[in-house]
Amino acid sequence: MSAEPDVHEEFDARLKAYEGRPAAVTGVGKDPVNAPMIRHWCEAMGDTHPAYTGPDAVAPPTMLQVWTMGGLSGHPGRAAAYDELLGLLDEAGCTAVVATDCEQEYLRPLRPGDEITFDSVIESVSDRKTTKLGTGYFVTTRTDVRAGGELAGTHRFRILKYAPARRPEKPRERRPRPVVNRDNAGFWEGVARHELLIQRCTACRALRFPWLPGCNGCGSPDWDTVEASGEGTVYSYVVMHHPPFPAFEPPYAVGLIELAEGVRIVSNVVGVPYDKVRIGMPVRLEFRRYDEELVLPVFQGVAP
Amino acid sequence: MNAGDRLPPLEIPITRTLIVTGAIASRDYQDVHHDPELARQKGSPDIFMNILTTNGLVGRYVTGHFGPRAELRRVAIRLGAPNHPGDTMVLTGTVEEVDGDTATVRIVGVNGIGRHVTGTVTVRVPA
Numbered sequence: 001m002s003a004e005p006d007v008h009e010e011f012d013a014r015l016k017a018y019e020g021r022p023a024a025v026t027g028v029g030k031d032p033v034n035a036p037m038i039r040h041w042c043e044a045m046g047d048t049h050p051a052y053t054g055p056d057a058v059a060p061p062t063m064l065q066v067w068t069m070g071g072l073s074g075h076p077g078r079a080a081a082y083d084e085l086l087g088l089l090d091e092a093g094c095t096a097v098v099a100t101d102c103e104q105e106y107l108r109p110l111r112p113g114d115e116i117t118f119d120s121v122i123e124s125v126s127d128r129k130t131t132k133l134g135t136g137y138f139v140t141t142r143t144d145v146r147a148g149g150e151l152a153g154t155h156r157f158r159i160l161k162y163a164p165a166r167r168p169e170k171p172r173e174r175r176p177r178p179v180v181n182r183d184n185a186g187f188w189e190g191v192a193r194h195e196l197l198i199q200r201c202t203a204c205r206a207l208r209f210p211w212l213p214g215c216n217g218c219g220s221p222d223w224d225t226v227e228a229s230g231e232g233t234v235y236s237y238v239v240m241h242h243p244p245f246p247a248f249e250p251p252y253a254v255g256l257i258e259l260a261e262g263v264r265i266v267s268n269v270v271g272v273p274y275d276k277v278r279i280g281m282p283v284r285l286e287f288r289r290y291d292e293e294l295v296l297p298v299f300q301g302v303a304p
Numbered sequence: 305m306n307a308g309d310r311l312p313p314l315e316i317p318i319t320r321t322l323i324v325t326g327a328i329a330s331r332d333y334q335d336v337h338h339d340p341e342l343a344r345q346k347g348s349p350d351i352f353m354n355i356l357t358t359n360g361l362v363g364r365y366v367t368g369h370f371g372p373r374a375e376l377r378r379v380a381i382r383l384g385a386p387n388h389p390g391d392t393m394v395l396t397g398t399v400e401e402v403d404g405d406t407a408t409v410r411i412v413g414v415n416g417i418g419r420h421v422t423g424t425v426t427v428r429v430p431a
Contacts, residue, residue, distance in 0.1 A: 037329075044322070044329035045357070047364040050372045061376040062363035065356055069331035096346040097334070099355035103380035133347050164347030 023082035029116030058109035067116040093163040101158035114147035136162025173246030196228040209263035230285030231260040253277040272301030311397035320389040326357030353387035381423035
């Protein structure tokens with residue numbers, strides 16, 4: 001651990017040695033200043049300034065850097081020092097780049113037909129900085145842009161070359177917890193034992209689901225339970241596309257399952273593509289564990 | 305124009321299209337300006353606007369206000385909070401100084417996460 005600051009100091013010193021060295025020597029613009037690129041720029045920016053169109057058009061001054069861009073094929077004119085510096089930073093893990101500052105002075109307008117050349121120098125390399133994006137170094141270059149050999153503008157540009165900060169993985173969203181109360185606790189205790197319990201009125205023998213404190217038919221508060229056989233059919237269903245809820249990945253089928261015993265329960269239909277679920281489809285009970293504390297009864301589609 | 309004048313704000317919806325067309329119009333093919341997956345690998349939640357587009361938008365804002373004769377002389381900007389798709393940036397400006405036909409305008413562009421851009425624009429408006 002104690003060696004680390006020295007390592008950084010030594011590395012920082014190596015980087016500092018690049019200050020004042022050329023970043024580009026007589027770079028040549030890939031395209032002369034031209035009307036199509038001006039038009040595309042104005043279209044993208046939504047810029048309708050009249051000076052940028054028509055027979056006497058000038059290029060938007062803020063395009064200064066555009067004429068020096070290497071595009072996909074890069075710059076043969078870029079001096080070795082700049083590439084070396086960026087290479088050193090890459091090796092140090094600073095593989096990402098973001099521009100932070102741009103200062104441009106416009107000395108004369110650029111017009112279609114102007115041939116662009118430019119020279120660029122590494123003005124400064126910062127100490128190691130920690131930013132929200134990650135830790136890295138600010139590299140500042142200064143470029144003189146010429147048109148037909150005449151100085152047309154200057155461009156100071158600062159980038160941050162950085163090692164991307166690791167984003168903590170988002171904890172996986174968990175399914176909502178069931179609300180367990182004294183009226184339904186017996187049901188969830190059954191689920192924990194992988195039993196799907198149906199309430200039965202001990203007075204009139206009617207089965208009921210979901211669990212309730214009394215019988216809908218005769219009003220008796222007395223009950224016992226019957227364990228469902230696990231056989232059932234899809235009585236009805238919906239397919240959820242939208243909105244997405246945490247822990248659920250749409251589209252998925254939610255079934256109203258009629259159990260062999262005659263009561264109905266809402267749950268997921270699994271093991272069948274969501275668009276293959278049909279009314280009347282036979283299903284079989286299954287207990288699925290969703291996380292360390294949640295087990296739910298779901299229904300597996302049974303191939304006919 | 306007088307020192308202290310405020311430019312009316314300009315609201316710019318930051319669409320994915322604006323970010324990508326701006327990057328292409330500026331010949332900037334860095335993946336972070338068009339590829340969300342690679343942008344994420346580099347620590348960003350999504351693609352973000354490149355500095356050249358911000359520069360262009362700041363220039364447009366100032367010349368748009370000062371009219372057809374306005375000429376940009378200098379634009380100096382610093383970026384802060386990135387412009388991601390779905391956000392809106394509101395540009396505001398204040399004239400800081402007037403010297404003959406030339407004005408210096410202080411610019412701020414704020415988005416949903418903070419200050420995207422702060423800067424100074426020098427613009428000449430010949431009579």
